[in-house]
Amino acid sequence: MASRSKLSGIQRQVLALYRGFLRTARVKSPEERHRIESVVSVEFRDNARNVDRKNFVYIEYLLRRGKKQLEQLKDPDITGLSTLEINKFGHTKRQYCSCLMVTLAHHRHLAAAVTLFSSVVRTTHALNCLLAVLCSSSAFIHIAPKVLLLAVPFASPDTTTFYILSSALCRALQPSAAADLLRCMPSLLLDPDPVHIRAVLSSLCQCGPARDAAMFLDEMRQWDVTPTRSDHHAVFGTLLREGMVVEAYEVVKNKMDSDGVAPTLSDFGAILQAFSESREFESVExxxxxxxxxxLVPDVGVYNMYIGALCRKGDMAGARRMMDCMERAGCLPDVRTFGVVVSSYVSAGDMEEAREVAQEAIRRGLQWDSLVLAELIGMLQASGVGMQAQGLLLELLSVHDAPMLGQLMRALCKQGVCAEVVGTGLMDRIIINQNQSA
Incomplete structure (x- = not known):
């Protein structure tokens, strides 16, 4: 409790000192005041970083020294000074007061800094300096709106003001509030900066609601900022992560075209996969x-997604026909294509067809490596048919050395099914089969 009262006492003393300093500064010679303020301002700039939060001695010294020297001067005499010199002096005074205000705010003399701002400085530059200090700490960001309202009668916010406030909101994980702030700029005849707009959009995509990000993407055009490919992809990915597949497809199909951005094959592949996983098979078509x-010419990855959707739908005949179609189109099925079909046949209880498709892959010279086998085992485990497929898996496994077995185990762990596979006894049978082969 004692340290708290001492701290508040120092704060009151500093506040009284700088108020007395300002009262004295109003009635002294411009030339001498300019000289003294220049010296004090330099000392503030060079030594402010050496003053920590709990030590106000140096600030107190500067204020007391400035007040004492100014009190020794005579009444002001501006005779013979030109208007340019008087204006130059006024500019220097504002610079010094801004430096003093920022230093006070930096060392948490918030009441003193705000009082100095509202009574003496009253410029947009000073407002931005004070807001920058307040917004640098999450503990004091809530004071910033009050300071902004306090400045309304005499200091209009500019583009920098909105940049400081919205950037602070993004850092505080409130990107929707930052977007609302930018929407206020046109009413003040201010144009948001494109770089700043994209920074807010990026923050919305990272930690804001996907719907807000999509809405903000549309509003960018109203500010004459055309969304780029990276802007569209950021919103597209956010919508997919939140399961808003229809809205994501709208971005790919219409919005990208309107901005002169051509959708890529990977964009359509991601949409295909999302619709397939949500079992919206008509949308897949x-x-x-x-x-x-x-x-756009599908590659083997896109064909695999489409065939996977047909298998989820239960259209195994359609999946086999699509394998023939992709081959006629010059895109040969890979081992993952066969793996998807094998897994679906096993899930349907048709082990004979599953074995036939697996053997077809072997006849084509395709290797069932550890990664593909792990994916196949993962699909079978997810379908609840891992036990039924053990015989088929043993036929596919060409495990002749320990490194191959280790790779399979690591791949299964990445799939998150290693414990389940071990529990079924499949790995024991693989090891026994390996020893017999040796």
Missing amino acids: VVFDEMLLRG
């Missing part, structure tokens, strides 16, 4: 057709 109409 629509997206695949739209991709073909745009002249």
Whole structure:
């Protein structure tokens, strides 16, 4: 309790000193005041960083010294001074007061700094300096709006003001509030800076609601800022993460085109996968057709997603036909393509067809390496048919050395199914099979 009263006493003393300093400064010679203020301002600049939060001795010394020297001067005499010299002196005074205000705010003399701002400085530059200090700490950011309201009668906010406040809100993980702040700028005849707009959009995509990010993307055009490919992809990814697949497809199909950004094959692939996982198979067909109409040629990855959707739908005949179609189109199925179909046949209880498809992959010279096997085992475990497929998996496993077995174990761990596979006894059978082969 004693240290708290001492701290508040120092604060009151500093406040009284700087008020007396300002009263004295109003009635002294401009030339001498300019000289003294220049010296004190330099000392503030050079030594402010050496004053920590709990030590106000140096601030007290500067204020007391400035007040004492000014009190020794005579009444002001501006005879013979030109208007330019008088204006120059006024500018120097504002610079010094701004330096004093920022130093007080930096050392948590907030009441003194705000009083100095509202009574003497009263400029947009000083407002921005004070807001920058307040917004640098999350503990004092709540004071910033009060200071902004206090400045309304005599200091209009500018683009820098909005940059300081909205950046602080983004750092505080409140990007929606930062976006609302930027929406106020046109009413003040201020244009948001494109770089700053994209910074707020990026923050919205990282930690804000996806719907707010999509809305902000549309508003960018109202400010004559055309969204780039990276802007669209950021919003697109955010919508997919929150399961808003229809809205994400709207970005790919319409909004990107309106901004002169051509959707890529990977964009359509991500939409296909999302619709497939949500079991919206009609939408999968629509997206695949739209991709073909745009002249995009599917690669093996996109074909695998489409075939996977057909398998989830239960259309195994359609999946086999699509494998034939992709081969006729010059895109050979890879081992993952066969793995998806094998897993679906096993899930449907058709072990004969599953074994036939697996053997077809082997006849084509495709290698069931550890990564692909782990993916296949993961799909089978997720479908609840891991036990039924053990015989088929043993046929596919060509485990002849320990490194291959280790790679398979690591791949299963990445899939998150290693413990389940060990529990089924499959790994024991693999090891026994390896020893017999040796």
